[in-house]
Amino acid sequence: KAAQGDYSEKRFRREPEVLRLLEKKDYPAPRLLTQDLSSEEYDFIYLMMSKEEGRNIDSFSDGEKFKNMQKTRKKQLLQDAGELLGRLHDDFRFEEYGDLENMHGLEVDARDKWSEALRDIMEKHSLRGLKDSRFSDLSSEAREYLQERLGELDTGDKPRLVHQDFRFGNLLVEQNQVSTVLDWERAISGHREYDLFKAERNFTAKFKTETIRDEYQESFLEAYRNVLELQKGWKNRRQTYQIVYLLEAMWTFDEWSSGMPEEVIDRIAEDMRKEFRKRIRDEETVAFPSM
Numbered sequence: 001k002a003a004q005g006d007y008s009e010k011r012f013r014r015e016p017e018v019l020r021l022l023e024k025k026d027y028p029a030p031r032l033l034t035q036d037l038s039s040e041e042y043d044f045i046y047l048m049m050s051k052e053e054g055r056n057i058d059s060f061s062d063g064e065k066f067k068n069m070q071k072t073r074k075k076q077l078l079q080d081a082g083e084l085l086g087r088l089h090d091d092f093r094f095e096e097y098g099d100l101e102n103m104h105g106l107e108v109d110a111r112d113k114w115s116e117a118l119r120d121i122m123e124k125h126s127l128r129g130l131k132d133s134r135f136s137d138l139s140s141e142a143r144e145y146l147q148e149r150l151g152e153l154d155t156g157d158k159p160r161l162v163h164q165d166f167r168f169g170n171l172l173v174e175q176n177q178v179s180t181v182l183d184w185e186r187a188i189s190g191h192r193e194y195d196l197f198k199a200e201r202n203f204t205a206k207f208k209t210e211t212i213r214d215e216y217q218e219s220f221l222e223a224y225r226n227v228l229e230l231q232k233g234w235k236n237r238r239q240t241y242q243i244v245y246l247l248e249a250m251w252t253f254d255e256w257s258s259g260m261p262e263e264v265i266d267r268i269a270e271d272m273r274k275e276f277r278k279r280i281r282d283e284e285t286v287a288f289p290s291m
Helices: 006-024 072-093 114-124 126-130 138-154 194-204 210-227 234-251 262-280
Strands: 030-037 043-049 098-102 107-110 159-160 170-176 177-181 189-191
Touching: 006 043, 006 098, 030 138, 072 098, 072 126, 072 194, 072 210, 098 194, 098 262, 107 210, 114 138, 114 189, 114 194, 114 210, 126 194, 138 234, 159 194, 189 194, 194 210, 194 234, 234 262
Parallel strands: none
Antiparallel strands: 030 043, 098 107, 098 189, 159 189, 170 177
């Protein structure tokens, strides 16, 4: 794995230290074999990780896909995922919230409150990017909503190691079990609900009916709660996080929708706008299905 450029390198440099941290508690992630973060020999930095057995089952994989599996297998894999995410949040904790920096070991770009750390993250990425996107007209409205609601996300919970992109595209499956979690370059010290509800959305947004979606959500959340119980009021906070994830999807829209037919892109963009409008009014809605 290699990286070039200031932004890529900054995220890339934290991954070796995160992998070392995970190995200490035998968490199922690739093992770091070697690295060169100096850029002295080449004009890029690189690291080498162990090759892990397993296959990818997301919608873009070449092999068997999650969406085509039998119901019992789907539930089992969601339970595996919920348990592994619970283990991650239970085993790895920090004293403060913020970005993880590789400065002779992991250090936190510290914030005492999660709402402050999350606001920093959003100002650097989704809120800044929204201004130059097809959703720029929603920027002011999004800022006003977050100004009112982000403080509600401070629950006094201990900062945890947060993956930020926990989805089937970053999981390997071996012998009908989730065996390995990949791609740790975005990891931060954050609130576990940020990770949990984003993963929940990634796993279940595409199910066709609310009844089916709720059933699979429950399988995932129950497995997580068997490891680590949720804090009081989590359902209300989940609604705020859905806006956070939606803004991130809007910011990266051109990237992940690239290659889709124009009529599909327009339909998805309209679905996202509808979801945004309903969520800021605290109306019942569902995640747009093409995320």
